Amino acid sequence: MKLMLNRKKAIIGAGGVAVALTMALAALGPTGAYFTDTEQGNITGNLGSIEVTSENTELAYTNLLPGEPQTVTADFKNTGTNNQDVWVVFNNVDALRAINNLGKYGNFTVKGSGTEVFSSTNLQDGEWRATNSCGGFFEQANRGCWPLLEKYQLASNLAPQATGDVSFTFAYGAAMTSGAGAWNQYPVQYHGGTEFPAAAGYGLPYQIVATQVGHAPGVAGVN
Template sequence: MKLMLNRKKAIIGAGGVAVALTMALAALGPTGAYFTDTEQGNITGNLGSIEVTSEKTELAYTNLLPGEPQTVTADFTNTGVNNQDVWVVFNNEKALHALNNLGKYGNFKVVSSGTEIFASTNLQDGEWRATNSCGDFFEQANRGCWPLREAYKLVSGLGSGASADVSFTFAYGAAMTSGAGAWNQYPVQYHGGEKFPAAEGYGLPYQIVATQVGHAPGVAGVN
């Protein structure tokens, strides 16, 4: 009987060691021992640029006469690294209105590298009409309103290093019988016999504006 009891204790003792070992391994958990490797990377880049340069921007008509158009031309080159759209913007509101107050007495045309983008023999924006509006702009046999707007796209997607040009053609209408002084004085000096303040300037200021492709300059009258 004593032998049987000792043997049972021995079995229990061995079982106790096994349980203790199992609990110890469970407490350790996964060891996390696995192969690994790392490659370091980096993201770099550089900024693009939208730039336009012109060798000739100061333009002048000389000794204008009714019915005899004159043309002046400005060139421009994409000196940036990205393709760009190029616009012409007439950035002086008073000067633009002075031109657009000529009605049938003035003809104006804008041509981009041989392609006509605007032409009118009715430079009327309606600002001085009784209704103060031309309604829908149209041109028909010296009638209606067809004003020069504030901005026009000259080129779409002009490549880096590429060049183009824009021409401005003006003629006084044949109905013009008198006139003197500088061309396109602004603001408008007379209307309906009423005299306005003295001229602030003359000519038609403009800008050659380059934008990212698909974007327009931040002006109201964009075409």
């Protein structure tokens, strides 16, 4: 009788395990294959471009005289695919310093499509003064410091195929009583009594530079 009872408990115990296993499998849900579907996609694109062209970048003043300004003009066109900003960059440090040594003897104006972006009758940056400092930029009769800087924005958000121009107006000051040779020879020929070699060049090199909207080009001397 006792043996029969133990066998019955064993049978019931095994049955309990089977029931528990069945319930666990049911909780896991169905197994095996399932339906699926796929839609293939692709991402494409193309690069934009920032480009500017000019038909006449070689400019020249002729027979300059004191008090008589001359203006030369270069055009530009957005030939890229995106809107752009356009700048003028004076990329020769020696030439820039030479014009900024004129002080009251030189007047210079830059315009972008007719809008003035720079004008000075005191082209002095203090570089060649004994103190080597202007103590801040300002204009004042017969003295002061208002130099031509390395870059100026000529156009903002210029659309593709749109055009503009940059003009440079120069006049020797009325105080100029003598002079000869090429305009704006550089480097400056003297400083503190020290003589420099013959001028390495003359004129004022510049670049018309297009940038992405909201960005500025590099400083002078960086092409």
